[in-house]
Amino acid sequence: MKLASLKExxxxxxxxxxxxxxxxxxxxxxxxxxFQQAIENWQHTEKKLLDVYNTLNRDxxxxxxxxxxxxxxxxxxxxxxxxxxxxxxxxxxxLVRKARGVKMPENFRTDPLMYQGGSDGFLGPxxxxxxxxxxxGIDFESEIAVITDDVPMGISPQKAGKHIKxxxxxxxxxxxxxxxxxxxxxxxxxxxxxxxxxxxxxxxxDELGQAWKDEKxxxxxxxILNGKRxxxxxxxxxxxxxxxxxxxxxxxxxxxxxxxxxGSGTVSNLDRSKGSSCLAEKRMLExxxxxxxxxxxxxxxxxxxxxxLDKEGNNIxxxxxxxxxxxxxxxx
Amino acid sequence: MKLASLKExxxxxxxxxxxxxxxxxxxxxxxxxxFQQAIENWQHTEKKLLDVYNTLNRDxxxxxxxxxxxxxxxxxxxxxxxxxxxxxxxxxxxLVRKARGVKMPENFRTDPLMYQGGSDGFLGPxxxxxxxxxxxGIDFESEIAVITDDVPMGISPQKAGKHIKxxxxxxxxxxxxxxxxxxxxxxxxxxxxxxxxxxxxxxxxDELGQAWKDEKxxxxxxxILNGKRxxxxxxxxxxxxxxxxxxxxxxxxxxxxxxxxxGSGTVSNLDRSKGSSCLAEKRMLExxxxxxxxxxxxxxxxxxxxxxLDKEGNNIxxxxxxxxxxxxxxxx
Numbered sequence: 001m002k003l004a005s006l007k008e009x010x011x012x013x014x015x016x017x018x019x020x021x022x023x024x025x026x027x028x029x030x031x032x033x034x035f036q037q038a039i040e041n042w043q044h045t046e047k048k049l050l051d052v053y054n055t056l057n058r059d060x061x062x063x064x065x066x067x068x069x070x071x072x073x074x075x076x077x078x079x080x081x082x083x084x085x086x087x088x089x090x091x092x093x094x095l096v097r098k099a100r101g102v103k104m105p106e107n108f109r110t111d112p113l114m115y116q117g118g119s120d121g122f123l124g125p126x127x128x129x130x131x132x133x134x135x136x137g138i139d140f141e142s143e144i145a146v147i148t149d150d151v152p153m154g155i156s157p158q159k160a161g162k163h164i165k166x167x168x169x170x171x172x173x174x175x176x177x178x179x180x181x182x183x184x185x186x187x188x189x190x191x192x193x194x195x196x197x198x199x200x201x202x203x204x205x206d207e208l209g210q211a212w213k214d215e216k217x218x219x220x221x222x223x224i225l226n227g228k229r230x231x232x233x234x235x236x237x238x239x240x241x242x243x244x245x246x247x248x249x250x251x252x253x254x255x256x257x258x259x260x261x262x263g264s265g266t267v268s269n270l271d272r273s274k275g276s277s278c279l280a281e282k283r284m285l286e287x288x289x290x291x292x293x294x295x296x297x298x299x300x301x302x303x304x305x306x307x308x309l310d311k312e313g314n315n316i317x318x319x320x321x322x323x324x325x326x327x328x329x330x331x332x
Numbered sequence: 333m334k335l336a337s338l339k340e341x342x343x344x345x346x347x348x349x350x351x352x353x354x355x356x357x358x359x360x361x362x363x364x365x366x367f368q369q370a371i372e373n374w375q376h377t378e379k380k381l382l383d384v385y386n387t388l389n390r391d392x393x394x395x396x397x398x399x400x401x402x403x404x405x406x407x408x409x410x411x412x413x414x415x416x417x418x419x420x421x422x423x424x425x426x427l428v429r430k431a432r433g434v435k436m437p438e439n440f441r442t443d444p445l446m447y448q449g450g451s452d453g454f455l456g457p458x459x460x461x462x463x464x465x466x467x468x469g470i471d472f473e474s475e476i477a478v479i480t481d482d483v484p485m486g487i488s489p490q491k492a493g494k495h496i497k498x499x500x501x502x503x504x505x506x507x508x509x510x511x512x513x514x515x516x517x518x519x520x521x522x523x524x525x526x527x528x529x530x531x532x533x534x535x536x537x538d539e540l541g542q543a544w545k546d547e548k549x550x551x552x553x554x555x556i557l558n559g560k561r562x563x564x565x566x567x568x569x570x571x572x573x574x575x576x577x578x579x580x581x582x583x584x585x586x587x588x589x590x591x592x593x594x595g596s597g598t599v600s601n602l603d604r605s606k607g608s609s610c611l612a613e614k615r616m617l618e619x620x621x622x623x624x625x626x627x628x629x630x631x632x633x634x635x636x637x638x639x640x641l642d643k644e645g646n647n648i649x650x651x652x653x654x655x656x657x658x659x660x661x662x663x664x
Contacts, residue, residue, distance in 0.1 A: 011372065011589070040343065079589060081411050081452035084522070108517070115519040116448040120413035120589035132486055132585070154464055154661025175585060185440070187447040188520015190416070194585040253464070253507060253526040257343070257411060257452030329486025 001046075001053040002201040003166065004318075005035050005074045007124065012036055013074040017052045018201060019060060022318050026065040028052055035077050035202070040258045042149045042165055068200075070318055075122035075198035076168055077147065077259060083119035083196065084250050085143070085172060085263035086112050088241040092268035092281055099284035112241045112249045115188050117172075119261070123197035125320045129173055129298075130327035131194065137177030138298040138324055142223045142277035142306045143170040144235050145263040146243045147202060151256035157248030161215045163256075164243055167208070169199035169221070169306055169317045170263055176280055176297060199306070200318030207316065215242035217308075219316075221267045223277055224305040230282075231275025235267045235308075298324045333378075333385040334533040335498065336650075337367050337406045339456065344368055345406040349384045350533060351392060354650050358397040360384055367409050367534070372590045374481045374497055402650055407454035408500055408534035409479065409591060415451035415528065416582050417475070417504060417595035418444050422572040424600035424613055431616035444573045444581045447520050449504075451593070455529035457652045461505055461630075462659035463526065469509030470630040470656055474555045474609035474638045475502040476567050477595040478575050479534060483588035489580030493547045495588075496575055499540070501531035501553070501638055501649045502595055508612055508629060531638070532650030539648065547574035549640075551648075553599045555609055556637040562614075563607025567599045567640075630656045 002020065005013030006027075012034040016025040031048045032038035038045045055062050087093050093113065094104045123129070131138050147166040155163075172193070179192035205212045211219045218236030222229065241249070246262050267277045276282045283293035298304070306320040334352065337345030338359075344366040348357040363380045364370035370377045387394050419425050425445065426436045455461070463470050479498040487495075504525070511524035537544045543551045550568030554561065573581070578594050599609045608614045615625035630636070638652040 079413050081413060082450060084450075087519070105517075111517075113517055113519050114522050116450060116522060118414060118416075118448060118586060119451075120592060121587055130485070136585070152662050153462070153659060156662075159662070178585070183518050185437075185443075185445055186515050186518075186520075187419070187445050188518075190446050190448060190582070191585045195587070250522070253468070253510070253523045254450055255453055255527070260452055327485060330484050330488075330491070 001050050001204045002207065003035060003038070003049065003076060004201050005076050005078055006072055007074045009033065011079060013078040017049055017056060018068055019056045022201060022315060023068055024056060024060045024065045025068040026052060026056055026062065036259050039147060039149060039165060042258065070200050071126050073126070073200050074124040076202035077122065077261065079121050080119040080259050080261050081257050082260040083117040083263070084114055084260065085117050085265060086114045086241060086246040086249070087265035088112065088239050088246060089265055089268040090240040091238050091270050092266045095281055095284045099287045109240060112246055113265070114246065114249055117193055117196060121195055123195050123322070125197060125200045125318060127197060127322060128325040129322050130325055131175070132327050132329060134297065134299055135177060136175040139174045139176050139279045140223070140298070140304045141172035141174055141266045142221050143172050143264050143266060144217050144221065145170045145198070145261050148247060148256055148260045148262065149258045151247060151251045151260065153251055153253065153255045155248060155251050157245045160247035160251065161244035163247060164205060164215065166202040166204055167217065168202045169308060169320055171197040171304065171306055171320050171322065172263065173197065174278070197320055197322055199320050203317060211236070211310065215244045219308055219310065220274070221277060222307050222309065226303055229275070231277050233267050233269035233274040233277060235264070238269050239264065300324055300326050333382050333536045334539065335367060335370070335381065335408060336533050337408050337410055338404055339406045341365065343411060345410040349381055349388060350400055351388045354533060354647060355400055356388060356392045356397050357400040358384060358388055358394065368591050371479060371481060371497060374590065402532050403458050405458070405532045406456040407530035409454065409593065411453050412451040412591050412593050413589050414592040415449040415595070416446055416592065417449050417597060418446045418573060418578040418581070419597035420444065420571050420573040420578060421597055421600040423570050423602050424598045427600070427613055427616045431619045441572060444578055445597070446578065446581055449525055449528060453527055455527050455654070457529060457532045457650060459529060459654060460657040461654050462657055463507070464659050464661060466629065466631055467509060468507040471506045471508050471611045472555070472630070472636045472638070473504035473506055473598045474553050475504050475596050475598060476549050476553065477502045477530070477593050480579060480588055480592045480594065481590045483579060483583045483592065485583055485585065485587045487580060487583050489577045492579035492583065493576035495579060496537060496547065498534040498536055499549065500534045501640060501652055503529040503636065503638055503652050503654060504595065505529065506610070529652055529654055531652050535649060543568070543642065547576040551640055551642065552606070553609060554639050554641065558635055561607070563609050565599050565601035565606040565609060567596070570601050571596065632656055632658045
């Protein structure tokens with residue numbers, strides 16, 4: 001099943017069921033007006049939404065349906081009560097440290113890194129990335145995220161997997177030059193992580209078929225920068241912590257409310273021929289190879305596309321396609 | 333004006349207007365069903381809610397009103413899209429560092445510390461603090477927080493103050509023994525900050541009268557531990573960053589959605605006779621004085637009360653009154 005949210009009807013958008021090929025959509029106000037409502041009542045809404053999805057796939061002209069315009073889409077959850085982003089591709093973490101000349105602590109292989117992200121307003125898949133200054137070091141991070149229902153506090157990672165209800169792609173926009181000073185203060189990210197963008201569709205794990213295994217997505221995550229392929233590492237390879245473990249980690253000392261989004265962190269493969277999922281990693285590799293980075297961070301006018309194709313070449317989640325633009329803050 | 337949320341009607345509770353003395357309440361479904369709805373439409377709801385408040389204060393038996401039972405209250409925002417907690421009482425930060433033998437960086441006096449907190453489920457003022465193990469080092473942190481309407485990205489601290497719409501008290505429950513390992517990883521708090529509790533009422537700044545000045549609350553914040561006064565530092569004294577500065581800091585690289593909660597961090601005075609607002613600070617003072625801490629962290633059965641009285645001795649926000657209880661996680 002594939003779901004999305006239209007930018008209409010208020011801050012939480014309007015839930016739509018979309019067909020497998022992302023061509024047609026239908027509002028479902030009798031089942032749930034918003035995505036948040038649907039996930040909060042998943043035990044009641046899932047089957048009803050699935051019935052609509054099956055009908056829509058059989059009849060792309062079913063009553064009430066219309067052409068899907070991805071420009072009109074918000075993030076599936078236009079805002080959320082929780083967005084917690086892991087860093088499950090430890091290879092990426094190690095590389096970043098290596099370039100800084102710092103050894104990665106051994107417990108990073110057993111104890112996931114995770115930060116609490118801002119969730120009060122997400123970017124839709126085609127929304128501009130508005131940043132005040134390129135001096136802040138604008139970067140993308142291509143990731144995968146899951147959406148959970150209610151997760152009890154202290155759940156074991158073995159049991160946490162059943163709370164994964166939907167998956168999305170993520171552009172975890174990062175401001176690299178603001179991060180070192182911020183992390184040095186010890187309280188984690190704040191300025192360094194502006195609004196995050198999500199794919200047009202959130203899809204149930206069964207949509208991935210064989211590619212969903214061991215709570216990992218075994219397909220390449222493709223990033224295209226200004227029309228050129230930048231990287232396509234396989235999200236199922238080198239993922240040290242699967243989504244069950246990430247959820248279990250997040251729930252250690254707290255309950256997770258339905259609609260919680262848990263991210264994988266930047267997808268990264270040890271096989272360098274696969275390319276990277278963020279500029280920072282490419283720059284680290286350049287530093288390790290040449291002593292200095294050659295690749296610049298994003299400039300205004302740059303365009304980032306993130307998508308994932310199935311074995312048949314079909315776009316699973318739709319495409320995140322964003323342009324970086326300058327933001328002008330309000331005057332004094 | 334004073335507002336609260338009943339634990340009824342769903343995850344976001346039911347908004348009630350309560351009288352100045354916190355005795356009576358009235359539901360206001362025609363104005364806003366939930367606190368979140370009220371703050372999102374504040375330019376329309378504020379005056380209407382104020383009319384109800386004024387009527388209720390004149391007539392404690394106005395139609396539809398009833399006795400307020402604080403046991404039935406959720407946090408004013410039972411959950412929120414953003415909870416960002418500053419650390420504005422730099423004295424507290426310096427003390428914690430001093431006890432560790434570390435000098436506080438000078439920029440901590442000009443650049444606020446702030447962390448992104450979990451906001452998907454808050455504790456009501458009388459809800460138990462459920463924690464798996466006392467070995468995690470359970471502590472309270474008595475704080476003040478503001479609720480904002482929509483704040484534009486990049487707003488100047490000078491202009492940010494006008495976005496403060498309501499204030500609350502906070503118990504920012506902390507797990508001290510989980511924090512050092514977590515902060516050492518560099519991504520900020522996660523396990524160390526379980527669910528946060530808020531006061532029964534959220535009140536508009538005018539309710540503080542002369543005590544609301546320069547975007548600070550100039551009154552003692554009283555903490556009572558197991559029936560004994562633990563501390564009552566003045567929240568208006570030694571606050572290095574006022575709430576305008578904290579909001580401006582939070583909004584540097586992002587828009588803040590209506591209903592964002594910004595916290596002051598643990599209230600702390602240089603005048604040690606005022607006592608502390610968390611056990612950790614008391615322990616730090618003991619370490620500095622005696623080399624070892626004498627005060628234990630919270631045990632199961634301990635009870636923490638947090639409240640603020642006006643000059644006439646009236647309780648402004650109602651009382652946070654919580655017992656620490658053992659949580660038993662679900663089995664394998």
